[in-house]
Amino acid sequence: MVLSMDRWAGKVAVVTGASSGIGAAVALRLAEQGLRVAALARRKDRLEELAKKISSKEGKIHPIKADVSKEEDVLNAFKWIKQNLGPVQVLVNNAGIGGNGSLLNGDADDWADVFRVNVLGLCVATREAVKSMRENHVDGHIIHINSICGHQIFNFPESSVYPASKYAVTALAETLRVELNALKLKIKITSLSPGAVDTEIILQNLKKILEEKQILDSEDIADAIVYVLSTPPHVQIQELTIRPVVEAL
Template sequence: MSRWVGKVAVVTGASAGIGAAIVEKLVQEGLIVVGFARRKERVEELAKKLQKAKGKLYAVKVDITKEDEIIEGFNWVKKNVGPVHILINNAGVAKNNSLIDGDSQKWRDVLDTNVFGLCVATREAIKDMKLNNVEGHIIHINSIAGHKVVNFPKLNVYGGSKYAVTALAETLRNELLHENLKIKVTSVSPGLVKTEIFETADSIEKAAIEGRPALTSEDVADAVWYALATPPHVEIPELTIKPLGETF
């Protein structure tokens, strides 16, 4: 894994949960990590915690639903830390809503974050990798809901957005093959993960979650590291992880 030491990784949605765990794992392993987040101050707090780690963490304020902020974020990376080698598309949201009588703005928020923002960040990362002849790695944090329709309250467009991520990962791999670019693509699809959703869930969701087996954010970070740790000739297109006993 020495090939990644000192290299630049961009992690979206880096302020909490899975994103923060991924950031911490990469910095501990010696990477230069740029955390994109709306709550920049939380990434800055994490950077202070990791001051003695092998790598380094920088915080950049980026709202992943805003194309201009994503582009500005990548411009900051180019000017201040160097070529991008890894992109972790972690930013994602789920909104309490329904398809029957749902709030259309909440649908847009989910799709703008989980699909459109992911596409823009991927485009900007690959542009930089191509310019610098980098053999990089793009990782989408997906979900089991991107592979099967899960009977869970109020998922509405979330599952559709994650099915899109599954298709986008494979479509991206095909495009990279056509252009003969040595950039890996991995979709990491966790089952239920114990993150801030447990604290912000409403009573119906909490009842559905309570007592169910769940992964930790660190489990997902370990899966990301496993995919990154493969030798240059090995690619993991899909990595699905579930807590033991999960019934979804």
């Protein structure tokens, strides 16, 4: 298998939740690889800081303020991308929030927020990206940032509905693959499932548990994204799980 990022040079990638952690590392890496990256998040100042870090001549980061839990924000973002950047070739559905409390004492509004961001935001962005790809006959690539929590339940403090939202992502990736196949579209869908990564989402109490362990960096996940995007057009990495070598949990 010959791996190459050449076909993506100058093309448009959308990365949600690009203001910190994995999303920031991925947006930066794709721009360094020559892609024009539409970077979405609520903290636009962070996106603007990130955009200044690009050293590539071809690649660029375009900051877009958007709350993915609001359908209108996502629609406006894709409208802006269509008018200003052109057809979407890559979507990295990365925006995500953790749980808050437990199932036994949690708050229904907090639970709904997790599903609005981790599940519904991902669905709306996916629908809009595939629409753009189909209108423009693009054999694009959708990547869902899932989690090992989307495949297995751990004794996480305060995870509440987070694992359920990631199990939904596992189902959504496979449902999308089936729908794309039924239409004979050559758009790829990858579910990428990291173990513990050192980012802002890791709760303070979990940080203490992980303190002694060497967990993953956001750059490790950016490497994995480059790998899945580099595969030849007929090869689809359906699921990629990345864990620290010494199990953190």
